[in-house]
């Protein structure tokens with residue numbers, strides 16, 4: 001997935017539920033359809049729940065990668081306005 | 082609009098709903114609602130709309146708080162007995178959410194002031210306790226093209242309907258004329274189980290928020306009837322009446338106070354006819 005360049009980066013390290021998703025959702029709402037959001041987080045549960053909720057909201061999860069012991073990077077493409 | 086940190090926290094359970102989101106919450110935060118009555122219905126409607134973060138809520142009522150109100154009018158309390166109801170609810174609402182601009186109007190709505198008072202608001206909510214006001218509010222909203230969420234309660238039963246002028250029915254399509262005096266329950270007959278206005282007011286607040294965010298089905302061509310003893314909800318279709326005197330093809334009521342003069346004098350003099 002190295003070739004995907006995110007249009008926007010969001011750092012939600014230190015946040016927990018529901019703010020992890022609230023922040024991600026607000027960020028993607030402010031983007032255009034087709035653009036990619038990169039989310040950096042350290043709340044383990046959110047590495048599962050954010051991709052699931054993003055899909056439920058009609059977006060495409062491109063990648064979920066654990067980059068170290070306690071951090072994840074999620075790439076989501078906005079598919080629905 | 083940009084939310085503050087505090088707003089993101091306060092409204093997070095709204096923002097995560099697909100039907101609301103940040104965009105819907107921003108609409109709620111900039112909406113203006115005009116509430117008629119600070120009684121049984123006005124208290125829960127205003128309370129929930131304040132919690133939801135509606136930008137501006139005007140509330141009109143010319144009564145003072147009495148002990149007998151407290152069995153159902155949940156935004157007042159023992160310390161506000163004797164105070165104007167509108168000031169009592171303003172204190173309660175702002176304690177819940179200081180961001181909401183509450184405009185207390187201690188006055189009686191009448192044919193001369195209603196149009197001017199409601200004209201700058203997005204939605205009108207009727208929680209009034211008498212028929213002359215109910216008909217006047219309907220006519221004013223139809224004439225101005227204002228959405229109106231109407232509610233009523235008596236004993237164990239309540240009803241809710243949403244009037245979108247030009248789209249669905251109005252209150253007069255439903256009940257063309259005010260009931261004759263003998264048909265209206267007297268003060269001693271007009272009991273109400275305290276929780277009932279909470280249920281009906283909650284439904285009214287739900288309609289207001291859906292109107293603001295533009296999602297879901299409104300009660301715009303129907304009347305929802307609730308029976309608390311039987312614990313049933315019934316939704317009945319209400320067709321628009323083409324001969325309706327105010328919203329029909331050839332209306333006879335084109336401004337407040339001509340044909341409708343009967344309620345123009347009544348709203349000034351009559352005591353409440355039903356207990357809300």
Ligand SMILES: [Zn+2]
Pocket residue numbers: 250251252253254255322325326327328329
């Ligand atoms: Zn009508």
